[in-house]
Amino acid sequence: MAFQAQLLQILQGPMVWVAFIIFVAGIIGQSIRLYRLTRRTEPEKIQFIANPRKTQKISGWRRWMPYLGQLKTTMLGTSPVLSAVTIIFHICLFITPIFLMGHNVLLKAAVGLPLPYFSETTSDLLTLIVLFCGLFFLFRRLLLPRVRVLTTPYDILLLLLAIFPFLTGFLAHHQLLLDYQLMMILHMGFSELLLIMIPFSKFFHMIFFFFGRFFIVNEYSLGMPQRTWQF
Amino acid sequence: MAHTDIDAAPIQRILKNNKREIKLGLKVCAHCSLCAESCFLYAATKDPKYMPSYKFINSIGRLYRKNGKVSREELTKIRDIVWHDCVLCSRCYCPFGINIPSLIALARQACRTQDLYREYDKEPMGTAT
Numbered sequence: 001m002a003f004q005a006q007l008l009q010i011l012q013g014p015m016v017w018v019a020f021i022i023f024v025a026g027i028i029g030q031s032i033r034l035y036r037l038t039r040r041t042e043p044e045k046i047q048f049i050a051n052p053r054k055t056q057k058i059s060g061w062r063r064w065m066p067y068l069g070q071l072k073t074t075m076l077g078t079s080p081v082l083s084a085v086t087i088i089f090h091i092c093l094f095i096t097p098i099f100l101m102g103h104n105v106l107l108k109a110a111v112g113l114p115l116p117y118f119s120e121t122t123s124d125l126l127t128l129i130v131l132f133c134g135l136f137f138l139f140r141r142l143l144l145p146r147v148r149v150l151t152t153p154y155d156i157l158l159l160l161l162a163i164f165p166f167l168t169g170f171l172a173h174h175q176l177l178l179d180y181q182l183m184m185i186l187h188m189g190f191s192e193l194l195l196i197m198i199p200f201s202k203f204f205h206m207i208f209f210f211f212g213r214f215f216i217v218n219e220y221s222l223g224m225p226q227r228t229w230q231f
Numbered sequence: 232m233a234h235t236d237i238d239a240a241p242i243q244r245i246l247k248n249n250k251r252e253i254k255l256g257l258k259v260c261a262h263c264s265l266c267a268e269s270c271f272l273y274a275a276t277k278d279p280k281y282m283p284s285y286k287f288i289n290s291i292g293r294l295y296r297k298n299g300k301v302s303r304e305e306l307t308k309i310r311d312i313v314w315h316d317c318v319l320c321s322r323c324y325c326p327f328g329i330n331i332p333s334l335i336a337l338a339r340q341a342c343r344t345q346d347l348y349r350e351y352d353k354e355p356m357g358t359a360t
Contacts, residue, residue, distance in 0.1 A: 037251060075326065078268045086263075146279040150262035150288065205327055208259045212328025220324060229330070231252040 004181055011188040019192035026199025027207060034211050041217055041228040082140075089133035096126040096166070097191075102173070120173075127170045134163035158202055165191040237306055241344035242299035249337055253295045256329045260284055266331065269324035272316065283323035283331045286312050290338035299341070306347055313338045314349035 076083045097103060101117040108114050118126070137159055141151045168190060172183035197203055212218075215225050246253065266283040267273045273281035280286075290309045294301060301309070313335050321332035342348060 037255075075265055075268075075324075079265060082265070144264070146267050146282060147262065147264045149279040149285055150264060150282070152262070155262050202258065202261060205259050205261050208255075209327050212259075212325075216328060218328060218330075220328065229252070231249060 004185065008181060008185050008188070011185060011192065015188070015192050019195040023195040023198060026196075030199045030204065030207055031211070034207065035215075037229060037231065038216065038227040039230040040226060043217060043224050043226050085133050085136050088129060089137070092126045092130045092133070093162070096123060096130060099123075124170070124173075127166050130166045131163060131170070134159060134166075154202070161190065161194055161197070162203070165194055236303045237301065237345050239299040239301075242294060242341045245337060245341050245344070246295055246299055252330075253291055253334065253337065256287065256331075256334050257292050257295065259327050259329055260288065260325075261327070263326065265326050266323050269322055271320070271322070272318075280312075281316055283317075283325070283335075286317050287329075287331050287334040287338070291334050291341070294338065294341055303345070303347075306342060306345055309338060310342045310347040310349070313342065315354075 071077055099115065099117045100123050101120060104115045104117045117123075138156070141147050141155065141159070165187060168183055168187035171177050172180060172187050175183075177183070178186075194203075198206060213220065213222050215227050217225050217228050262284065264279075264282060264284065267279075267281075270281050270283050273279075290312045293305070293309065317335055319332055319335060319339075323331045325331055339348070
């Protein structure tokens with residue numbers, strides 16, 4: 001028991017800072033590395049459909065309709081369920097821990113930063129959404145042939161690692177399954193491992209997504225990027 | 232040794248010169264399979280072997296992991312992936328922005344160094360080994 005208490009103290013004390021520092025420094029370092037792989041270029045202006053404001057005299061909300069129609073050809077149209085689950089999963093993955101009461105009370109006590117937080121019921125709901133989405137991804141990986149051919153044990157491991165902090169946090173909060181202290185050790189251990197791994201593993205897509213879509217000129221880029229790879 | 236029937240050096244040169252691009256592509260690919268629908272061959276057949284991600288992971292990805300030390304038989308399979316299962320129409324779409332056609336083109340380059348390519352006059356559609 002003394003060992004458990006000691007372990008918990010380390011995990012909720014110095015290890016939190018170590019994990020956060022590695023997480024933030026890793027993201028900054030990897031972003032710089034990615035940036036240095038690019039060079040400036042002319043922005044490309046690809047207009048897939050004629051600008052409806054120029055070709056037709058339509059006004060108000062109707063002028064957005066051609067753009068909405070265009071969404072049908074994107075992933076939102078071709079895989080609507082997966083797109084919805086993916087978007088909801090990633091949003092909840094971020095906002096749940098950042099606006100969780102328990103976390104923010106500790107944060108205020110530690111550094112005096114008062115962040116707003118959701119009610120406990122809302123946080124519970126968001127956590128359950130993350131868990132269900134995670135389950136959806138897991139079943140998809142195991143059952144759909146097109147995903148199964150790409151799946152490696154590492155993919156399953158990373159998915160479980162992304163889900164575990166939420167599962168253990170939920171169980172600890174409701175004091176289910178295991179002793180509270182032991183569940184907290186698992187919760188903090190997995191969360192810190194996840195933070196440390198984000199910049200250096202496949203979770204790196206968190207940085208690359210914004211980079212590849214917003215900074216690099218390509219057919220599918222968003223906004224007006226002005227850089228290209230210099231591999 | 233199985234890989235003595237090919238000369239790994241030129242393949243290794245290609246891998247070395249394009250290491251950053253290949254490594255980044257393999258690292259970022261989340262194996263989500265969302266690129267599938269963007270391949271017209273996949274759309275027509277629903278066969279996972281036509282998925283753009285499957286094609287680059289099992290061609291240039293395999294060469295990279297083995298550092299070019301593959302048997303001729305294995306390289307022939309890679310040739311079939313990058314020539315018979317892909318026409319390099321470059322319409323594939325990756326939600327993260329991985330340039331899949333560029334990676335498949337590298338695999339074609341690697342195959343060419345070993346005189347493995349598609350002879351269109353002798354190999355009509357659907358005659359992959």
